[in-house]
Amino acid sequence: MRSLIALALFAPALALAAPQTAELSGEMKFISDAPLEKIVGTAAGAGALTLDPDDLTTIKGTIKVKVESMKTGNDQRDEHLRSATWLDAAQFPEIMFETVSVVVTKPVTGDEVKEAEVAVTGKFTLHGVTTEMTTPAVIKWKGDKLKVDTKFQVKLDAYNIKGRDGVVGSKVGTNIDIEVSLKGVLKAVAP
């Protein structure tokens, strides 16, 4: 009887210890800070993540952002953003990040809310160009709720995004700051 009660009490913890998966959804904020203009925009992000709380180095995940969902508060500018001159949404409809390896930079802390900091190396694809990128991320989970936050910078030149002549560097920043915040619900991985 005692062992049954103990099992019932520790079952959630045991369940968390096993690898789990979560469908992620959230938002990406991007900031272009150029000498002539600061543009702030948002886009919807979605993805999936597999996480073993006992071994965060095994994290595997993919995050996708639809170029069509990118907004900057000016319809005409949004159209330009999606056009072939810029991100070419017709040919490259998604921006994608796929994890390759994870290094834990700050081990798991916390009792109710678990938190860890990791450096995620992955393949980042933008405008049809894939590069390897390492970005810091904060992972938090509480019960079955999961949250992933990351910030990184993208150099337009590295992804062959030229824009109109003379615009990059004056009205559009050469580097774009990106903040991603995704949430999901952890579920046990199907055997």
Add this chain to the structure above:
Amino acid sequence: MRALGIVAIALGLGVAGVWLASGMHMATQTEKLVETRTKDDFGDEVINRSWEKTFELGLDFAGPGAGGLLGVGGVLIFLARRRRKAARSTATVSLHLDAPSACREHLDSGRVRGPGPPRRSPRRNFPEFASV
């Protein structure tokens, strides 16, 4: 015409003022990002973002608008001044031709400037005002 010019310049300055007051954007903002802070399930402060319809004038419209209005206003004022100058000289010539004596009297009064006899002080023609 001069009044129209002044109105156009005032409108141009107004457009420039609105642009300055609405954040000096390069592109007109039709939607504004509104950020509200709340606490999430983890006890963290999170920013909820939403887009709200707005109209913040950008340089794409304000530039040509203000520039055009100021330009039109300047041209109208310039034309008005030229027309007035032309009207003055015409008036002087017609006064000389049609009514030489009236013209002289008028010119002597000092109210009309332009080519013709040198201006004189009205006091010279009206000695009774000399003591005023």
